[in-house]
Amino acid sequence: MNETKIRELQGIANQLRCNVLEMIGVGKAGHWGGSSSLAETMAVLYFHTMRVDRHNPKNPERDRLLLSKGHAALIQYAALCELGYFSREELTKVKSLNGLLQGHPDLTIPGIEAVTGSLGQGLSLGVGMSLALRLDKNPARVFVIMGDGEQSEGQLWEAAMAAANFKLDNLTAFIDWNKIQATGRTDDIFSIPALDKKWSAFGWEVLTVDGHNVASIADGIEKAKAVKGKPALIVLDTIKGKGVSFAENTATYHNGMFDEAKFAQAAKELAALKEAI
Ligand SMILES: Cc1ncc(C[n+]2csc(CCOP(=O)(O)OP(=O)(O)O)c2C)c(N)n1
Numbered sequence: 001m002n003e004t005k006i007r008e009l010q011g012i013a014n015q016l017r018c019n020v021l022e023m024i025g026v027g028k029a030g031h032w033g034g035s036s037s038l039a040e041t042m043a044v045l046y047f048h049t050m051r052v053d054r055h056n057p058k059n060p061e062r063d064r065l066l067l068s069k070g071h072a073a074l075i076q077y078a079a080l081c082e083l084g085y086f087s088r089e090e091l092t093k094v095k096s097l098n099g100l101l102q103g104h105p106d107l108t109i110p111g112i113e114a115v116t117g118s119l120g121q122g123l124s125l126g127v128g129m130s131l132a133l134r135l136d137k138n139p140a141r142v143f144v145i146m147g148d149g150e151q152s153e154g155q156l157w158e159a160a161m162a163a164a165n166f167k168l169d170n171l172t173a174f175i176d177w178n179k180i181q182a183t184g185r186t187d188d189i190f191s192i193p194a195l196d197k198k199w200s201a202f203g204w205e206v207l208t209v210d211g212h213n214v215a216s217i218a219d220g221i222e223k224a225k226a227v228k229g230k231p232a233l234i235v236l237d238t239i240k241g242k243g244v245s246f247a248e249n250t251a252t253y254h255n256g257m258f259d260e261a262k263f264a265q266a267a268k269e270l271a272a273l274k275e276a277i
Pocket of ligand 1: 034035117118119148149151176178186
């Protein structure tokens with residue numbers, strides 16, 4: 001990937017973080033931590049890798065992205081808004097009764113492929129979709145993003161076995177390995193050591209990339225797509241809350257509130273990141 005493309009995608013990731021901050025606003029709870037850790041991945045998937053068509057959101061040959069960690073919906077909304085799936089005005093109405101965008105992904109929202117939020121279910125949905133696409137000889141691919149805290153959900157390990165059993169090489173999953181879940185460090189709450197080895201023992205091709213480096217993410221996805229006869233998992237080594245210094249590496253902003261001063265500081269830091277491109 002050349003420098004121009006890298007700068008373009010990083011610029012998009014920075015803008016996605018700004019959109020998320022705008023949606024959370026002042027004095028309202030919002031999932032900053034697990035949204036911001038995915039900004040680069042969303043930028044690469046939606047603006048580089050995936051075939052999507054906002055003019056025809058249901059195009060049968062579109063690639064599908066399922067956010068199994070549905071509480072991070074704001075970062076997906078941020079990307080869909082930049083692509084023009086809905087107006088910017090919707091961002092200001094997020095999580096309100098008269099708004100389109102709810103706290104978790106919903107099928108009423110253009111570009112959203114699955115209702116998620118109850119953790120552990122997205123991969124099962126992805127397996128079903130991948131099987132259906134293969135039966136239809138449809139070349140579309142399915143991408144599923146899970147959290148590291150989410151790895152304690154038993155259902156996703158059944159889905160992992162099924163995907164390997166059915167040799168689903170049209171399926172790529174991600175773990176947003178930001179090491180923190182809702183109330184503290186994932187290792188302290190429910191430790192699952194050697195995640196990469198576990199997934200490869202379950203029959204998946206596994207690779208780990210720097211989840212804040214757009215070129216590494218894009219390269220990892222290309223490698224995953226080239227794998228034949230089995231599904232691939234990309235572990236995204238990320239920082240929860242990335243981009244706002246006081247919100248990084250803490251559970252406080254998993255679903256926290258910004259007061260006016262904190263919001264202003266966050267906005268300033270994100271603006272500086274944009275300037276630095
Ligand atoms: C089945 C289920 N149990 C509990 C929750 C509440 N919950 C929401 S987010 C979260 C933590 C998720 O942590 P992780 O997967 O690491 O997400 P990230 O840190 O990337 O936001 C929990 C337990 C849920 N949404 N679904």
